[in-house]
Amino acid sequence: MAQRGPVPSSPVTAGPPEVSLTIPVAPEMEIVATAQADALGEYMDMARDKIDEVKLALVEACINAFEHAHTEDNQVHITFRVGGRGGAGEWLEIEVRDRGHGFDTAGVEPPSPHKTFEERRRRGWGLHIIKSLMDEVQITSGEWGTRILMRKYR
Amino acid sequence: MNETCRVSVERRGDIAIFWTDGYINNQGGEEIAREAYAELDRGARALVMNLEKTRIVNSIGISILIEVLEKVMERKAVLAFCGLTPTIDKTFRIMGLAQYAAIYPTEGEAIQAVGAPA
Numbered sequence: 112m113a114q115r116g117p118v119p120s121s122p123v124t125a126g127p128p129e130v131s132l133t134i135p136v137a138p139e140m141e142i143v144a145t146a147q148a149d150a151l152g153e154y155m156d157m158a159r160d161k162i163d164e165v166k167l168a169l170v171e172a173c174i175n176a177f178e179h180a181h182t183e184d185n186q187v188h189i190t191f192r193v194g195g196r197g198g199a200g201e202w203l204e205i206e207v208r209d210r211g212h213g214f215d216t217a218g219v220e221p222p223s224p225h226k227t228f229e230e231r232r233r234r235g236w237g238l239h240i241i242k243s244l245m246d247e248v249q250i251t252s253g254e255w256g257t258r259i260l261m262r263k264y265r
Numbered sequence: 266m267n268e269t270c271r272v273s274v275e276r277r278g279d280i281a282i283f284w285t286d287g288y289i290n291n292q293g294g295e296e297i298a299r300e301a302y303a304e305l306d307r308g309a310r311a312l313v314m315n316l317e318k319t320r321i322v323n324s325i326g327i328s329i330l331i332e333v334l335e336k337v338m339e340r341k342a343v344l345a346f347c348g349l350t351p352t353i354d355k356t357f358r359i360m361g362l363a364q365y366a367a368i369y370p371t372e373g374e375a376i377q378a379v380g381a382p383a
Contacts, residue, residue, distance in 0.1 A: 163320055163352035170323050224361020233328035236360055240324055243359050
């Protein structure tokens, strides 16, 4: 799951249809990305509540990059893929990449309501929320940046 | 673009009812907090937040709502949410907000609950 290593390679064989989007690190740009998730979710007849979960996970992945990556290109790169056995429409996969400093994925302290309320450590929920809302999540990070790959089944 | 939520407030006795419309991020959360603190300063003893026109509350927005909740608890007031989408409800439960603030399906139920004598 979470690992620190070399930049992962992208698939080179013909894969599921994909849409790519690059957004600047700027306030509310994460909402631009959610419009694409919304459109693809509707295209594959995903339930509205599941689309909302995908959109929030995407928002969290984007703001995580905005806040922590310190990217040199000041951009976040997002790829949406729709696929599944025997054709499109079984799952929606979203890859969020930045070319920032990366982080030690094994060193991320899990948040908890106790820490939030009793110790007043209110931030640090982004990755936990992503993992809670999506069906599959892979997080890789290194000196090349960070990649969050997440998938939701219809 | 401007997706930040709009906040409107109405006072009914000592209950302040908030309606949000749009994305609650840091800016939306701070707007809600400003209005909430103003109502507490004006003596509100219960805040009801109707989020039925909001589909996304990010983790920064929720962290600000938690600050509001702590202020409400300091003032011995109560905070209730209603009109949550299943995703927002789930996220509030993940982050623990639901342990300290009441969540009701509808505004009417929320008002009835916070307005009932203790």
